[in-house]
Amino acid sequence: METNGQEHVIEVTDLRRVYGGGFEAVCGIGFSVRRGEIFALLGTNGAGKTSTVELLEGLAPPTSGQVRILGRDPYAERAAVRPRTGVMLQEGGFPSELTVGETTRMWAGCVSGARPEQEALALVGLTGKAGVRVKQLSGGERRRLDLALALLGNPEVLFLDEPTTGLDAEGRRDTWNLVRALRDGGTTVLLTTHYLEEAESLADRLAILHEGRIAATGTPAEVTAAQPSRISFELPEGYFPGDLPPLDRLGVSGHEVEGRLVKLRTRELQRAATGLLVWAERAGVELRRLDVRSASLEEAFLGIARDVSEKASAVEERVA
Numbered sequence: 001m002e003t004n005g006q007e008h009v010i011e012v013t014d015l016r017r018v019y020g021g022g023f024e025a026v027c028g029i030g031f032s033v034r035r036g037e038i039f040a041l042l043g044t045n046g047a048g049k050t051s052t053v054e055l056l057e058g059l060a061p062p063t064s065g066q067v068r069i070l071g072r073d074p075y076a077e078r079a080a081v082r083p084r085t086g087v088m089l090q091e092g093g094f095p096s097e098l099t100v101g102e103t104t105r106m107w108a109g110c111v112s113g114a115r116p117e118q119e120a121l122a123l124v125g126l127t128g129k130a131g132v133r134v135k136q137l138s139g140g141e142r143r144r145l146d147l148a149l150a151l152l153g154n155p156e157v158l159f160l161d162e163p164t165t166g167l168d169a170e171g172r173r174d175t176w177n178l179v180r181a182l183r184d185g186g187t188t189v190l191l192t193t194h195y196l197e198e199a200e201s202l203a204d205r206l207a208i209l210h211e212g213r214i215a216a217t218g219t220p221a222e223v224t225a226a227q228p229s230r231i232s233f234e235l236p237e238g239y240f241p242g243d244l245p246p247l248d249r250l251g252v253s254g255h256e257v258e259g260r261l262v263k264l265r266t267r268e269l270q271r272a273a274t275g276l277l278v279w280a281e282r283a284g285v286e287l288r289r290l291d292v293r294s295a296s297l298e299e300a301f302l303g304i305a306r307d308v309s310e311k312a313s314a315v316e317e318r319v320a
């Protein structure tokens with residue numbers, strides 16, 4: 001389907017998943033991902049990420065609502081959709097007695113038009129490991145093998161479930177660069193991650209799931225823009241909070257004082273920082289431990305989880 005001339009490769013409409021015992025893990029969510037976009041699904045433990053991704057991968061049918069991958073139903077039309085997608089699960093589950101080369105060849109036999117084994121291994125930095133048994137690989141190397149296998153069929157759509165869990169900082173950067181290069185080559189990527197820094201750095205757009213619902217969605221900048229920025233500093237010797245300029249006139253929406261440390265929250269970062277620095281300059285004081293920062297995705301994430309839980313308990317209290 002096309003919207004504004006851009007092809008939506010993944011389309012999710014009013015999607016619900018209710019498990020056998022009646023538990024609703026996915027409660028009517030909707031989003032779409034354009035060709036060549038990296039889209040991240042974030043959420044606390046149990047938010048419904050895996051339950052959603054399994055429906056996108058066609059591993060189960062939705063209870064209600066619709067998923068379209070490349071315009072088709074990934075469950076009912078699995079034979080048509082599966083060859084055009086690559087899936088990296090949380091646990092690859094490949095036989096650990098096989099070597100890396102044997103595993104790659106075995107998997108390539110199930111994929112039409114597979115990349116050469118060496119190319120797939122080189123993409124993920126496993127060149128030279130073809131003769132090593134899977135059980136001898138480190139945790140990070142196993143993750144990279146899982147990724148190589150997902151890439152074997154040159155997929156148009158790539159599903160990555162926590163692709164960098166267990167990787168060291170360098171391995172994580174390498175994977176990010178590879179995912180970006182794939183995106184630049186036109187691959188559409190949907191990933192789940194617990195690393196907010198990963199989503200902030202990698203995702204073109206993201207959705208934060210909470211208790212089966214989308215609590216926020218947009219570009220990382222849009223999602224963080226809804227959160228206040230922070231300024232913190234140490235009160236100079238001999239000064240008290242009341243000596244600061246009136247905080248509301250600086251555009252400060254909230255503050256805390258812990259000992260000599262002052263923490264300010266503001267949605268007008270430039271105005272608040274300028275007002276504070278002009279005051280310090282005029283008073284001839286140094287603001288030690290000065291820290292001025294825009295909201296991070298982590299703050300947005302924690303803020304959303306807190307807000308939704310607070311609203312839920314307020315409703316429960318009203319009902320009780």
Ligand SMILES: Nc1ncnc2c1ncn2[C@@H]1O[C@H](COP(=O)(O)OP(=O)(O)OP(=O)(O)O)[C@@H](O)[C@H]1O
Nearest residue numbers: 019020023025043044045046047048049050051052
């Ligand atoms: N087969 C099942 N039967 C019943 N409930 C299930 C089943 N699978 C998952 N759930 C429940 O659905 C909810 C969402 O689980 P899901 O695995 O989708 O979350 P997640 O966001 O992927 O979590 P995590 O980050 O911990 O992997 C959880 O409360 C989980 O206990």
